[in-house]
Amino acid sequence: MDGGDTLTSMTPLSPVDEVTVTSQRPLDAALTLSPHQRGPGDPAHRRSADGAIWRVSRQLSGPVTYRITQSDRHTVRVQAWGPGATEFLTGAEALLGLDDEAEDFAPEHPKLAEAHRRFPHLRIGRTGRVMEALVPAILEQRVHGIDAFAAWRRLLTKFGERPPGPAPDGMRVPLTADQWRRMPSWEFHRANVDPARSKTIVQCARVADRLEQASSFPRAEATKRLRAVPGVGIWTAAEVAQRAFGDSDALSVGDYHLAAVVGWSLLGEPIDDAQMVQYLAPLQPHRYRAVRLLQVSGQAVKPKFGPRTAVADHRWH
Structure with missing residues (x-):
């Protein structure tokens, strides 16, 4: 569990709205929502002991708390509380990536092809926030x-x-x-x-x-x-x-590690940002999807050379 699973409420009798999201393609809510968690103990994202995903957001209509549970590979239950609940639920399918199109994604590299075969449920969702x-x-x-x-x-x-x-x-x-x-x-x-x-x-x-x-x-x-x-x-x-935006092609150029990870994982050697952009160009508009597949499949590798750099403390200057 990412944080405490004690449930609290300022309005314990507040009504709950909910929808059930179903898809013919496989779904994995936890996998889709994982990029939205900003580290362990993120106050806006929790995973409770029963496997439910809790998140909070601020919609135009107000704050919302929502709970996501998955009953099978094709069905997800979404519950929401608060002034922003109704507005949030209108975007629940987009959040879970139901409008994410990957039919034209056919990578030739064996690692990516294998990862795509193993993780057909990988979706790129969007919050709109x-x-x-x-x-x-x-x-x-x-x-x-x-x-x-x-x-x-x-x-x-x-x-x-x-x-x-x-x-x-x-x-x-x-x-x-x-x-x-x-x-x-x-x-x-x-x-x-x-x-x-x-x-x-x-x-x-x-x-x-x-x-x-x-x-x-x-x-x-x-x-x-x-x-x-x-x-x-x-x-x-x-x-x-x-x-x-749920952009399946948004490549994080300038990331401290990404180019080296792509190079070592797919070419067996480090590359820089310009080389990464050139190498992944044939995968447009799915370059971010390819990176995610490397990550979730466990095939993203980068040899370690030397000690890790120290965390900078800006509070003393």
């Missing part, structure tokens, strides 16, 4: 994951509101754009977030309405709008596109 994907991605820029996850956990735990309905203890609703915009600089500092990243978060929060609109744009146009904000580069935009 840009800021909820964007802020954690900015926190993850140029730092260790453990450092970024700790910052996300600290800020969300301290400033996020308690979720509606029942939820595992310690869960919090992602902050509003106005909360991020008004976040005192010293709170970012205490969370070990350097000024460059905190400035980017605040700038994004100031134009959050325009950024949220991008979820309805064609993917290229949506990415262009994200990258118009200073501090949001190709890597950050790809990380958001993967989660908020």
